[in-house]
Amino acid sequence: MSVDTTTSAGSDGAPDSLGTDADAEALVAVFRRVLENPAAGVDSDFFLLGGDSLIATRVLSAIARGHGVELSFEDFLLAPTPRGLAGKIAAAR
Amino acid sequence: MIDVFTESVIRHPDRPALVHHGRVLSYRRLHELANTLAGRLGDRPGVVAVAATRTPETVVGLLGVLASGGAYCPVDPAFPFERQQAMVKAAGCRTMLAADSGPATRLGLVPVGLGPFAELPANPAELAPTGNSPSHRAGPPAPPDNPRLPAPGRTAAGAEDPAYILFTSGSTGRPKPVVTPRRAVSATVHSLRGLFGLTPEDRVLQFASLNWDTCFEEILPALTTGAALVLDAEAHSGSFPRFLRMVERERITVLDLPTAFWHELVLHLAEGGPGLPACVRLLVIGGEAASPARLADWSALDTGRIRLVNTYGCTETTLITHAVDLHGPGAPSPGREWDGRTNAPIGRALPHVVQRISEQGELIIGGPAVALGYLGLPEATADRFTLLGGERWFRTGDRVSSSPDGVLTHRGRLDGEVKIRGIRVDPGEVEAHLSGHPWIQAAAVVAATLAGRSALVAYVVPRPHARTEALDTEVLAYLRGRVPGHLVPSRITVVPELVLTASGKVDRAGSHRRHTPPEQVKGDLR
Numbered sequence: 001m002s003v004d005t006t007t008s009a010g011s012d013g014a015p016d017s018l019g020t021d022a023d024a025e026a027l028v029a030v031f032r033r034v035l036e037n038p039a040a041g042v043d044s045d046f047f048l049l050g051g052d053s054l055i056a057t058r059v060l061s062a063i064a065r066g067h068g069v070e071l072s073f074e075d076f077l078l079a080p081t082p083r084g085l086a087g088k089i090a091a092a093r
Numbered sequence: 094m095i096d097v098f099t100e101s102v103i104r105h106p107d108r109p110a111l112v113h114h115g116r117v118l119s120y121r122r123l124h125e126l127a128n129t130l131a132g133r134l135g136d137r138p139g140v141v142a143v144a145a146t147r148t149p150e151t152v153v154g155l156l157g158v159l160a161s162g163g164a165y166c167p168v169d170p171a172f173p174f175e176r177q178q179a180m181v182k183a184a185g186c187r188t189m190l191a192a193d194s195g196p197a198t199r200l201g202l203v204p205v206g207l208g209p210f211a212e213l214p215a216n217p218a219e220l221a222p223t224g225n226s227p228s229h230r231a232g233p234p235a236p237p238d239n240p241r242l243p244a245p246g247r248t249a250a251g252a253e254d255p256a257y258i259l260f261t262s263g264s265t266g267r268p269k270p271v272v273t274p275r276r277a278v279s280a281t282v283h284s285l286r287g288l289f290g291l292t293p294e295d296r297v298l299q300f301a302s303l304n305w306d307t308c309f310e311e312i313l314p315a316l317t318t319g320a321a322l323v324l325d326a327e328a329h330s331g332s333f334p335r336f337l338r339m340v341e342r343e344r345i346t347v348l349d350l351p352t353a354f355w356h357e358l359v360l361h362l363a364e365g366g367p368g369l370p371a372c373v374r375l376l377v378i379g380g381e382a383a384s385p386a387r388l389a390d391w392s393a394l395d396t397g398r399i400r401l402v403n404t405y406g407c408t409e410t411t412l413i414t415h416a417v418d419l420h421g422p423g424a425p426s427p428g429r430e431w432d433g434r435t436n437a438p439i440g441r442a443l444p445h446v447v448q449r450i451s452e453q454g455e456l457i458i459g460g461p462a463v464a465l466g467y468l469g470l471p472e473a474t475a476d477r478f479t480l481l482g483g484e485r486w487f488r489t490g491d492r493v494s495s496s497p498d499g500v501l502t503h504r505g506r507l508d509g510e511v512k513i514r515g516i517r518v519d520p521g522e523v524e525a526h527l528s529g530h531p532w533i534q535a536a537a538v539v540a541a542t543l544a545g546r547s548a549l550v551a552y553v554v555p556r557p558h559a560r561t562e563a564l565d566t567e568v569l570a571y572l573r574g575r576v577p578g579h580l581v582p583s584r585i586t587v588v589p590e591l592v593l594t595a596s597g598k599v600d601r602a603g604s605h606r607r608h609t610p611p612e613q614v615k616g617d618l619r
Contacts, residue, residue: 034544035544036543036544036545048566048569050543050544050548050583050584051544051583052514052548052578052583053331054353054354054357054514054546055357055544055545055546056331057331057332057333057357057361058357058360060331060332060333061332061333061334061360061361061364064332064333064334065364065366070332070334070335071332072330072331072332072335073329073330073331073332074330074331076331
């Protein structure tokens with residue numbers, strides 16, 4: 001998965017906010033790939049772009065592999081944007 | 094059904110029946126709780142609405158309703174209130190089981206309390222099998238508000254009496270209640286115990302929502318065998334690493350997953366990492382066509398020890414009517430590598446199933462599995478349930494072909510019905526709800542492959558002078574307030590007009606082709 005390489009460089013040892021920004025950017029790429037929608041941005045709501053609980057598992061798997069954090073579907077519902085999920089990742093680390 | 098459950102209780106009183114986050118309910122205790130509840134419901138309570146959640150309480154509710162001679166009618170507390178109202182009205186419920194009286198009161202039904210059973214013993218070791226001694230140490234006494242423990246079968250509900258009422262999609266926009274009699278459930282569950290090869294050693298994961306019939310495939314064969322039914326929130330966390338660890342921790346031997354979820358699981362497994370734990374011996378899938386690509390991925394993984402069984406069935410023909418081993422030790426050629434192009438068959442008829450294939454290739458099901466019909470809808474019932482040679486048959490609407498050994502392959506639908514996350518959807522139902530919005534003049538709904546899965550796509554034509562900016566978001570919010578999630582389209586596109594057929598009807602596929610960017614028109618249009 002592309003996430004692995006793009007995020008580890010950005011978040012490694014970087015200050016928190018920079019790490020979170022890099023995570024958010026990486027998640028934009030995940031959203032675009034999973035939703036097959038190049039228009040997804042850092043504040044795009046996954047569920048308004050046609051996402052559902054089924055393909056949300058692909059985003060959660062990408063986060064588990066790329067960021068080593070096992071978020072749940074509930075976390076996703078509370079923060080359904082790349083920026084929001086990056087915050088959840090930072091909080092879980 | 095209840096009699097077979099009672100036999101399990103007599104044979105395995107101290108074995109675990111329900112396991113929930115490490116807490117265990119023995120067969121004896123489950124039997125007591127179900128009978129207590131049946132006593133509280135009274136004799137023949139009719140159709141009982143149950144606020145169904147993935148909890149031991151709901152399973153007790155199901156068994157209690159069946160033991161009282163009533164019919165189980167699950168009402169998802171997460172559904173919009175209007176939908177819940179329409180469901181209990183269509184099913185003719187008078188009573189509702191829930192943890193508190195709120196839901197019943199709001200729906201105008203008589204509330205009956207359901208748990209919680211705080212006194213569940215927490216230590217599974219207490220429930221180790223103790224032979225045939227009539228042990229009383231594992232289960233606390235029945236609650237004091239229970240004046241009698243009625244013997245199961247006291248009402249002797251008849252074979253033609255309903256066991257449950259579930260809803261399927263109808264073009265009018267109103268939920269369509271299917272009435273399933275007890276003989277259909279008994280015959281099917283008997284076949285399923287054989288198909289799954291269940292033993293008391295098995296531990297079956299309760300994955301399906303207790304609001305859909307798939308849950309009975311998990312609950313009833315397990316509890317009539319003496320096996321353990323395992324409920325665990327980690328099954329629904331959305332995280333596959335957590336899901337796989339839970340399967341290993343709970344020593345799950347049987348998984349019954351919606352095909353759409355299995356597709357995602359295979360995608361996850363194919364990317365590396367820990368595979369399915371060694372405890373899993375059987376994986377049952379069903380609900381929609383198995384993807385040839387995922388099947389190829391699965392057969393290339395280290396999964397040869399696991400029976401992968403594809404299943405087919407309709408709500409109107411009770412759970413599962415057809416099944417076949419696709420891969421693993423039960424398959425005709427166990428090590429077969431699927432090539433990524435071959436469609437998976439849906440299976441051969443289970444022992445209790447009688448079938449015909451019409452000249453048009455439509456699969457028609459007879460025998461004990463056929464439901465009683467759609468409650469209060471004689472025309473819709475006559476349309477799908479037909480008399481042939483004095484017997485009742487159900488027209489599935491599915492076209493099939495048969496191989497010489499009786500294994501069927503699906504060849505499409507005779508009508509416009511589609512499957513979304515394993516749930517049947519009549520696009521007409523979604524169109525009816527869309528057209529109920531004051532700003533919408535006409536709507537066309539199709540199923541398309543979006544992001545690698547089957548999803549609903551809607552095209553809406555606004556009324557003259559309607560505000561069209563953000564109309565798609567407005568309509569999405571409108572639908573979410575009225576219908577369950579599987580009826581909400583993944584994409585709503587506002588268009589100036591729909592494509593019509595020569596006879597003036599809306600051409601769904603034509604509208605989709607005209608209004609979708611060419612690179613997005615792919616997959617099945619049905």
